[in-house]
Amino acid sequence: MPSPVGHALAGAAIAFSVKPLLDSRARPTFRVALISSMLLAALPDADLLYQPIHRAVTHSIGSTLLVTIVATAVTGWVTGRGSLGFGLFCGLAWGSHAALDWLGADPTPPRGIKVLWPFAEGWFISDLDIFRGTERRQLFTWPSIVYNLMAVAQEVAILAPITGALALLRRPAKKTGSAG
Ligand SMILES: [Zn+2]
Structure with a gap:
């Protein structure tokens, strides 16, 4: 499963996608929205601090609804x-x-995530293996470091072009003409 780098890139892609809807003085500035989105996209893996619950509640439709309501x-x-x-x-x-x-x-x-919690208890995964995943057990050994660097490189190769294209698409329009 992807590293925090991949998740944060996806969060940035979402922020750039909806940027026109967020640009309003009444709502948080885009910079706040962008940082919030990147943090929120990576945060569900905070459950790694307590392995028995990893990839369960924080990776579910239930927690997604809760975050929507609280936010x-x-x-x-x-x-x-x-x-x-x-x-x-x-x-x-x-x-x-x-x-x-x-x-x-x-x-x-168990492979996958408890994505349908609390409506169903099963573990789900696509088996598409688009992201190679990261090694989180012996984190500071050379094989793990090399493996994780390759995983991050793959995530960046897949997601950075998408996020970059969206950022370019949503960049502020150049002001034409001059005032006064
Ligand atoms: Zn996760």
């Missing part, structure tokens, strides 16, 4: 107005994590 409520509280749009954006960034993990390789049983 909507917090944004409404901070800005003084409802912002379901920003809440949905945060949910999308969080949910992208499960999507990328589902597309990745996972040799360790």
Whole structure:
């Protein structure tokens, strides 16, 4: 399954995709949205701190709904107005994590993620192995370091062109003419 680098790149791609919808004085600035999206996309793997729950609740539709609700409520509280749009954006960034993990390789049983929790308990994976996954056991041994660097390089090769193209597409239009 992808490293935090791959997940953060996907989060950035989502932020650039929805940038026109986020550009408004009433909502957080795009820089805040971009950083939030990259963090939210990588954050579900914080469950690695407690292995027995890894790839379960934080990788599910249940936690995605919860993040959407909490983000909507917090944004409404901070800005003084409802912002379901920003809440949905945060949910999308969080949910992208499960999507990328589902597309990745996972040799360790139970393979996959509990994506349908709390509606179903099973583990799901696409078997497409688009991302080779990372080695997280003996993290600081040379074989693991080399393997993980190759995994990150592959993620960057796949995702950076997509994120880069979206960033170019969404770059601010050049101002024409001069005022006064
Ligand atoms: Zn994960």
